[in-house]
Amino acid sequence: MGKVIVVGAGAIGLLMARQLADAGRQVLLLEQGRSGGEASWAGGGIVSPLYPWRYSPAVSALAHWSQDFYPQLAQSLAEETGIDPQLHVTGLYWLDLPNEQRALAWAEEQQRELRALPISQVRAVLPALGAGFSRALYMPGVANIRNPRLLQALRASLALRPAVTLLEHCAVQGFLTEQGRVVGVRSTQGEYRADQVVVAAGAWSGDLLRDMGLQLPVEPVKGQMILYRCAEDFLPAMVLADGRYAIPRRDGHVLVGSTLEYQGYDKTPTDEALHSLEASAQALLPELAHAERVGHWAGLRPGSPNGVPYIGEVPEWPGLWLNCGHFRNGLVLAPASCRLLCDLLLARTPIIDPQPYRPQALRG
Known part of the structure; x- marks a missing residue:
């Protein structure tokens, strides 16, 4: 049984460890803080890119596979652990898009249901919607996942797998190499060796690889969110306008986000940011001005040039693998990204063409 070290225990690291263990590998999962404590916890959990038609076919391929897979993932985690990740299928409304025809053409090409609706029909479904909106597109079937509960379920799932060892507060400081190959890591808790090392360290991935002479264009991009407590029937669907969104949870909490800030770590x-988010929230849903705000936080996304993640073995360093750089779409792309990485690492037939994600020419 081969051993794999996974660096980073966010949603991608946790899910990858689960898949590798189920394929018969021993997995050591190393996390510099607490598992699931960074971008995976901080995001909104929409199981779709915000504007899917603006992304490359490479992102769409991962997103579509993941969207189709999420219901069975959520069900299996709930049955296995007793923790329901609360996949909430609400559909998503885009309001006053500047180029609706581009979106509709993309949906037709991708065979995804997306339709224009009169704003009066939208207001009948979303009576809390603010004034001033005149057009809407609607995609039924779009879900959100309650990401903190997803992370809890994944951790509980790994605890049931003897093949997985999770070490928290264990920061990786460098890589062990022999004869031009990566064979392990150096960490604050000692050295560990494995047949493969997978970097899934989110916004920190680029920094980790720099000491290997590799230039990975992944950087932290700050995003801030706010959370309101509302009645369970206050917002029956997700809504997005002018780059800001409102996401209803099953129990009535409503998330509003997010900012996009390049402020390092x-x-x-x-x-x-709070005032800006509150203004967006009240423009979308004026009654939020009187709702209880119960949270305001920030997280760091793993920014990458086109939002296309790096998935595969680093050609300059055999034994070193990447699954990082998902930018704003880590949760929606996670199931497909992890499955593709495992397919490649285990020499299985990949679920989709891996070529667009291959790490290439990273040596600086």
């Missing part, structure tokens, strides 16, 4: 929530 600073995760401090700011008053400026």
Whole structure:
């Protein structure tokens, strides 16, 4: 039984460890903080890119596979652990898009249901919607996952697998190499060896690889969110306008996000972002001005040039694998990304063409 070290225990690292263990591998999962404590926890959990037609076919291929897979993943985790990740199928409304025809053409090409609706029909479904909107597109079947509960379920699932060892507060400081091959890692808790090392460290992935002479264009991109407590029937569907969205949870909580800030590794929530998010929230749903705000936080996305993740073995360093750089779509792309990485690492037939995601020419 081969051994794999996975660096980073966010949603992607946790899910990858689960898949590798189920395929018969021993997995050591190393996390510099607490598992699921970074971008995976901080995001909104929409199981779709915000504007899917703006992304390349490479992102669409991963997103479509994951969207189709999420219902069985959520069900299997709930049955296995007793923790329901609360996949909430609500559909998604886009309001006043500047180029609706591009979106509709994409949906026809991708065979995804997307339709224009009169705003009066939208208001009948979303009576809390603010004034001033005149057009809408609607995609039924779009879900959101309650990401903190997904992470809890994944951790509980790994605890049931003897083949997986999770070490938290264990920061990887470098890689062990022999004869031009990566054979393990150096960490704050010692050295560990394995047949393969997979970097799934989110926004920190680029920094980890720099000491290997590799230039991976992944950087932290800060995003801030706010959370309101509302009645369970307040918002029956997700809604997005002018880059900001509102996401209803099953129990009535409503998430509003998010900002896009290039501030390095600073995760401090700011008053400026709070006021901007509150203004967006009240423009979308005016009654939120009187709702209880119960949270405001920031997370760090793993920014990459086109939002296309790096998935595969690093050609310059055999034994070193990547599954990182998902930018704003880590949760929606996670199931497909992890399945593709496992297919490649285990020499199985890949679920989709792996070529667009291959790490290439990273040596600086």
